[in-house]
Amino acid sequence: MLLCKCLTKLVGELRVTVESISKVLLITITMMFFVLFLSTTAHSQINFGSFGPYTIQLTDISIGDLSFEGFIISGSGEHIKELPDAFIIEIEGVKYLDVGVLITADVELLLDGNIINSGDPQKSITFTLEAAYANKGQQNTGDAEFITVITNVGDARFPILARQFQPPGPPPPPPTEAFDQSAVEDASYLYLYGKINVGNVDAGTYTGNINISVQYDNPPASP
Amino acid sequence: MIISIRKILIFTVLIFLLSIQSVFAQVSEPQNVSISVSAQVSSAIELFTLQTVDFRYEDVEFNVLSVDPISNPSAGKLVARGMPDTGMRISFIQNRELVNVDTNHILFFEFVVTGNVQDEQESAELISPDNRDLTFNEEGEFYIWVGGRVDLSTAQPGSYDGDFNIEIEYI
Numbered sequence: 001m002l003l004c005k006c007l008t009k010l011v012g013e014l015r016v017t018v019e020s021i022s023k024v025l026l027i028t029i030t031m032m033f034f035v036l037f038l039s040t041t042a043h044s045q046i047n048f049g050s051f052g053p054y055t056i057q058l059t060d061i062s063i064g065d066l067s068f069e070g071f072i073i074s075g076s077g078e079h080i081k082e083l084p085d086a087f088i089i090e091i092e093g094v095k096y097l098d099v100g101v102l103i104t105a106d107v108e109l110l111l112d113g114n115i116i117n118s119g120d121p122q123k124s125i126t127f128t129l130e131a132a133y134a135n136k137g138q139q140n141t142g143d144a145e146f147i148t149v150i151t152n153v154g155d156a157r158f159p160i161l162a163r164q165f166q167p168p169g170p171p172p173p174p175p176t177e178a179f180d181q182s183a184v185e186d187a188s189y190l191y192l193y194g195k196i197n198v199g200n201v202d203a204g205t206y207t208g209n210i211n212i213s214v215q216y217d218n219p220p221a222s223p
Numbered sequence: 224m225i226i227s228i229r230k231i232l233i234f235t236v237l238i239f240l241l242s243i244q245s246v247f248a249q250v251s252e253p254q255n256v257s258i259s260v261s262a263q264v265s266s267a268i269e270l271f272t273l274q275t276v277d278f279r280y281e282d283v284e285f286n287v288l289s290v291d292p293i294s295n296p297s298a299g300k301l302v303a304r305g306m307p308d309t310g311m312r313i314s315f316i317q318n319r320e321l322v323n324v325d326t327n328h329i330l331f332f333e334f335v336v337t338g339n340v341q342d343e344q345e346s347a348e349l350i351s352p353d354n355r356d357l358t359f360n361e362e363g364e365f366y367i368w369v370g371g372r373v374d375l376s377t378a379q380p381g382s383y384d385g386d387f388n389i390e391i392e393y394i
Contacts, residue, residue: 056254065259071393073267087258102253109262127260196262203266203306207259215253 054094054181056214061088061139061189066210068196075200083132083141086191090139091214095161095186100219105129105152106208109196113207125206126197128152135162135188144191155219161186266363268305268391275299276369283375292337292370293347299369300344303391307363310394312355313338321373321385328379334371334387342366355394365391 066087068079091099108124110117117123129152132144147156192210213220276299282288292298305311313336321330337347340360347368350357359365369387 058254058256060256060258065261067260068262072262072264073393074264075267079262089256089258105260109260125262125264192258198262198264201264203264205261205263207261209257209259211255211257213253213255220253 054097054216056099056216057090057092058212058214059090059092061090062086066192066194072196072198074198074203076198078195078197080195081193083130083144083191083193086132086141086193088139089190089192089212090187091160091190092185092187093160093216094181094184096159096184097216098157098159099188099214100155100157100217101133101147101190102155102213102219102222103129103131103147103149103153103190103192103210104223105194105210107152109206109208111202111204111206113205121199122201125199125201127194127208128196129154129192129194129210131156131193132191133158133188134191135159137161137186139187139189141191153222155222157217157219158188160188265306265309265393266304268303268311268393270301270303270389270391273300273302276371286376287372287374289372290335290370292335292368293344295370296344298344299387301367301369301389302342303359303365303367305359305363305365305391305393307359307361309359309363311357311359311365311391312353312394313350313357313367313389313391314353315387315389317352319385319387321383323379323381323383325381326379328377328381328383330373330375330378330383332371332373332385334369336370336389337368339366340364344368 066081068081070079072079091101093099105127107127108118109127111120111123114123129149131147131149131154132141133147133156134140134143134145135158136143145156145158147154190212192212196206276290277297278288278290279297282290282295282297290298303311303313315334315336317334319332319334321332322328323330336350337344338350338354338357339347340358343366347366350367357365367389
């Protein structure tokens with residue numbers, strides 16, 4: 001009798017367990033379905049956690065490149081390009097949103113830009129990058145905020161348009177077919193400048209590169 | 224063993240939330256731009272003396288010692304080396320004192336300087352004390368001859384010392 005009761009109880013528990021497992025499997029399969037569904041159709045939904053099709057446009061305001069001009073004689077030491085003479089890049093985007101900027105630059109300019117000359121004291125000159133941004137709605141180096149640059153790598157996060165002592169504006173409208181980004185756009189400005197140190201190097205043209213990466217929210221990860 | 228349905232549900236929801244994390248991480252792609260940094264480095268200008276001025280007795284006429292930098296082979300000769308086809312400026316002090324090392328008597332020497340992009344003394348042209356219209360040749364060279372004149376009518380016996388200073392810079 002006792003055995004029958006135990007067996008009955010055991011069968012009952014097994015039945016409950018099997019039923020429970022079935023329910024769990026059903027729930028799991030349903031949730032997996034939703035995951036796959038969202039993965040394939042996210043573009044057709046309004047995701048308030050994503051920036052959707054908001055765009056950023058980068059435009060060179062300065063002509064040419066960041067050039068240290070004038071006669072630079074071999075062995076003449078330091079030549080400086082100050083903020084007022086900086087190379088300017090315009091960052092155009094949704095004014096309510098923050099942008100993250102990552103700047104990386106070569107630490108040396110190489111004769112004829114030839115990588116073989118890297119580290120050669122006669123065919124390379126050191127370059128120290130400095131950077132700043134202005135987000136007051138107009139291009140003005142007087143509004144510049146400096147960006148910390150260490151070993152020619154620097155990053156910053158700032159709103160396209162500074163809030164200027166006002167509370168944050170309304171959240172941007174989610175991207176829909178009726179959304180016109182140009183109606184909520186503004187521009188901030190990135191300033192690139194710095195100095196070179198010319199040792200007793202061979203005469204010629206020395207070049208290097210500065211790479212700028214901009215996205216909404218946090219700066220891109222440093223490479 | 225009975226597995227708690229509640230625990231399984233919680234576990235499943237957690238798995239679900241982790242999997243949708245990747246869906247909501249679709250932010251806009253970074254915009255990238257690369258700009259070039261450049262500097263044009265020129266070699267320093269170097270000046271080499273190829274021949275010093277040789278004052279000879281035969282160059283004296285009517286008590287005036289004169290060395291013509293265009294025709295006299297005794298004229299001093301220098302060559303300046305720098306960036307090819309690059310403009311430069313030559314400046315020098317035309318009148319200098321020569322001092323007798325024994326008596327401190329002073330004579331005034333007037334320097335006359337000519338220059339040429341070719342190593343040809345005869346076709347060299349007169350250079351004024353502050354000439355800004357000169358260019359290195361395609362090899363980066365410019366030749367300079369130095370002569371001048373001094374009145375010896377008041378000269379005293381002995382040696383006279385003096386300097387000739389010339390400056391060359393890119394423009």
